[in-house]
Amino acid sequence: MTSIITRRRFNFGAGASAAALPLLGAGARAQAPLGVGFIYVGPVGDHGWTWTHDQGRLALEKEYGAKIKTSFIENVAEGPDAARAIRQLAQAGNQIIFTTSFGFMNPTIQVARQFPNLKFEHATGYQRADNVATYNARFYEGRAVIGTIAGHMSKSGQAGYIASFPIPEVVMGINAFTLAARKVNPNFRTKVIWASTWYDPAKEADAAKALIDQGCDMITQHTDSAAALQAAEQRGVFAFGQASDMKAFAPKAHLTAIVDDWSGYYIKRVKEVMDGSWKTGDVWGGIKDGMVKIAPYNDAVTPAARAAADEVTKGIVAGTLHPFTGELKDQKGTVRLKAGEKAGDELLSKMDWYVDGVQA
Amino acid sequence: MTTAILVSILMTLVAASTPILLAALGELVTEKAGVLNLGVEGMMLCGAVAGFAVAFSTGSTMLGLVAAMAAGVATAMVFAVLTLSLTANQVATGLALTIFGIGASSLIGAGFVGRTITRLGPVFPAALSEHPLLRAVFGHDIVVYLSLALVLGVSLFLRRTRPGLILRAVGENDASAHAIGYPVIAIRYAAIAFGGALAGLGGAYFSLALTPMWADRLTAGRGWIALALVVFAAWKPGRLLLGAYLFGAVMTLELQAKAAGITWLAPEFLAMTPYLATIAVLTMMSLGRRSGRLNAPACLGKPFSAS
Numbered sequence: 001m002t003s004i005i006t007r008r009r010f011n012f013g014a015g016a017s018a019a020a021l022p023l024l025g026a027g028a029r030a031q032a033p034l035g036v037g038f039i040y041v042g043p044v045g046d047h048g049w050t051w052t053h054d055q056g057r058l059a060l061e062k063e064y065g066a067k068i069k070t071s072f073i074e075n076v077a078e079g080p081d082a083a084r085a086i087r088q089l090a091q092a093g094n095q096i097i098f099t100t101s102f103g104f105m106n107p108t109i110q111v112a113r114q115f116p117n118l119k120f121e122h123a124t125g126y127q128r129a130d131n132v133a134t135y136n137a138r139f140y141e142g143r144a145v146i147g148t149i150a151g152h153m154s155k156s157g158q159a160g161y162i163a164s165f166p167i168p169e170v171v172m173g174i175n176a177f178t179l180a181a182r183k184v185n186p187n188f189r190t191k192v193i194w195a196s197t198w199y200d201p202a203k204e205a206d207a208a209k210a211l212i213d214q215g216c217d218m219i220t221q222h223t224d225s226a227a228a229l230q231a232a233e234q235r236g237v238f239a240f241g242q243a244s245d246m247k248a249f250a251p252k253a254h255l256t257a258i259v260d261d262w263s264g265y266y267i268k269r270v271k272e273v274m275d276g277s278w279k280t281g282d283v284w285g286g287i288k289d290g291m292v293k294i295a296p297y298n299d300a301v302t303p304a305a306r307a308a309a310d311e312v313t314k315g316i317v318a319g320t321l322h323p324f325t326g327e328l329k330d331q332k333g334t335v336r337l338k339a340g341e342k343a344g345d346e347l348l349s350k351m352d353w354y355v356d357g358v359q360a
Numbered sequence: 361m362t363t364a365i366l367v368s369i370l371m372t373l374v375a376a377s378t379p380i381l382l383a384a385l386g387e388l389v390t391e392k393a394g395v396l397n398l399g400v401e402g403m404m405l406c407g408a409v410a411g412f413a414v415a416f417s418t419g420s421t422m423l424g425l426v427a428a429m430a431a432g433v434a435t436a437m438v439f440a441v442l443t444l445s446l447t448a449n450q451v452a453t454g455l456a457l458t459i460f461g462i463g464a465s466s467l468i469g470a471g472f473v474g475r476t477i478t479r480l481g482p483v484f485p486a487a488l489s490e491h492p493l494l495r496a497v498f499g500h501d502i503v504v505y506l507s508l509a510l511v512l513g514v515s516l517f518l519r520r521t522r523p524g525l526i527l528r529a530v531g532e533n534d535a536s537a538h539a540i541g542y543p544v545i546a547i548r549y550a551a552i553a554f555g556g557a558l559a560g561l562g563g564a565y566f567s568l569a570l571t572p573m574w575a576d577r578l579t580a581g582r583g584w585i586a587l588a589l590v591v592f593a594a595w596k597p598g599r600l601l602l603g604a605y606l607f608g609a610v611m612t613l614e615l616q617a618k619a620a621g622i623t624w625l626a627p628e629f630l631a632m633t634p635y636l637a638t639i640a641v642l643t644m645m646s647l648g649r650r651s652g653r654l655n656a657p658a659c660l661g662k663p664f665s666a667s
Contacts, residue, residue, distance in 0.1 A: 230571055
């Protein structure tokens with residue numbers, strides 16, 4: 001049994017090196033383009049999460065032109081099934097493969113083991129290997145900025161938050177938003193609806209309507225479509241875009257958006273594959289690194305809110321402001337961070353508790 | 361809770377139910393003629409993208425609705441030719457139609473991502489729906505009223521008219537219907553076309569009224585709910601209306617409960633309630649003595665060739 005597995009592994013390895021051969025020959029290297037593969041969880045047309053990763057892919061093509069050849073597989077279901085899609089890109093001769101959703105973590109590691117000569121990059125995961133690096137963005141920094149605006153501009157003092165799944169990244173966002181809003185208005189409350197989906201435009205819109213019915217006049221979301229913004233526009237309340245500038249969908253309601261920008265990271269990492277300096281690692285970049293950006297403010301954003309939001313952005317870039325600074329208590333009153341203490345990445349990446357003011 | 365909020369919840373409920381109701385009603389007629397078309401989701405998506413494309417290009421949501429129905433019919437005809445004229449397996453063809461619809465709508469819609477149009481508005485003047493209670497009656501868009509009229513129309517057609525009787529005969533016993541001279545294949549073509557038109561209209565309700573935009577897989581699986589709803593309703597239009605609004609109510613109230621801060625119920629539990637309701641109703645129906653075989657048309661899913 002063992003020998004069979006070994007042989008199978010060997011065959012996989014041989015296949016991979018055969019695919020890679022044209023790239024290894026020094027002479028061929030000049031002509032053969034470097035294969036760069038992407039696995040997307042949603043459709044490229046979602047105008048949200050997957051769309052921003054695809055913008056990164058397009059930026060790669062623009063940067064390197066004929067030197068690379070990119071390909072992608074969209075709408076790949078998370079979980080074990082994803083292994084097939086990843087393997088397909090690996091066998092197609094790609095040298096580096098970006099898998100862009102949390103649920104692709106185990107399949108990425110699994111396929112990477114079978115293709116030791118290829119490089120893999122997994123977005124938002126925590127498992128690494130010699131040929132698997134991870135990367136993520138500090139979206140919570142952007143949440144702190146929009147939370148500040150919400151705190152200034154909400155009349156009812158209640159924001160609605162359409163959340164996908166209670167994973168640390170989402171919990172972190174809810175907390176950062178609420179903390180920032182409560183710095184402005186200590187009575188601020190955030191009502192959370194778990195949509196149990198990343199992408200269902202009609203449900204996202206209905207969730208926004210339910211939150212507005214219950215008195216929220218600020219809508220923010222951690223789901224991928226612009227539907228919630230449209231519902232906010234229709235009902236005359238304010239909202240924030242997610243992943244990309246969604247102003248076109250809701251010109252009046254859209255105050256600003258947290259914009260993901262992966263292009264800089266992709267360009268850097270592909271360059272490293274080209275010159276052979278690629279190493280595994282873990283990158284968690286924020287506003288300072290240009291991975292998280294704030295879209296232009298709507299004219300409706302008041303001067304006071306604008307100034308306060310800019311202040312938060314500047315503080316984060318300068319390193320003088322951390323959205324999670326103690327004293328920080330959770331909903332039950334347990335002290336999670338002592339006065340003056342700043343949250344470390346360890347605490348953030350395992351966050352499973354809510355700050356006061358969150359109704360989830 | 362004020363009247364305004366209750367009415368607002370009701371409006372959301374009706375809007376959420378309407379596309380499912382339309383698609384399910386079309387499928388009901390198709391199945392009554394003995395054809396099982398599992399491609400509802402694909403037809404809905406083709407309707408959604410065609411409706412949006414035409415509404416965006418012409419600026420007219422009405423033209424968009426017409427185009428959506430045409431696109432639904434066109435997609436349904438692919439299914440009809442394969443299953444009726446070439447006697448392909450209906451289940452496999454229907455599944456293929458869904459996959460085709462997802463791909464085709466994505467391809468056609470690629471140029472429309474990120475564009476918006478004016479939402480399909482209420483049909484009556486705003487003055488009529490200033491009071492919340494009046495809004496509950498007069499505040500809807502044209503598709504909502506049309507869907508209610510269609511339920512009544514289909515119900516009367518199937519129960520009270522001769523063509524309706526013939527359509528049911530074709531679904532119950534195609535060989536006999538053929539023997540006494542009815543054009544089984546032609547009637548099934550018509551039923552599939554009707555199903556496609558309503559699925560297309562239901563799909564367009566997403567891209568023109570609920571979320572006036574085009575995004576891939578906009579319907580997010582509602583076509584499958586519509587299919588389940590036909591069984592849930594035991595192939596009866598009146599019960600279909602009830603079922604669609606029940607589904608809409610559960611979907612809407614789930615979100616309202618979360619927004620109102622009912623936290624003792626797990627969100628995962630609330631999310632599965634519509635499906636629990638389906639299982640409960642199916643179980644009750646199966647236990648009923650008279651509807652032991654769920655009232656399904658006898659020839660449902662069976663290919664027919666006049667030889």
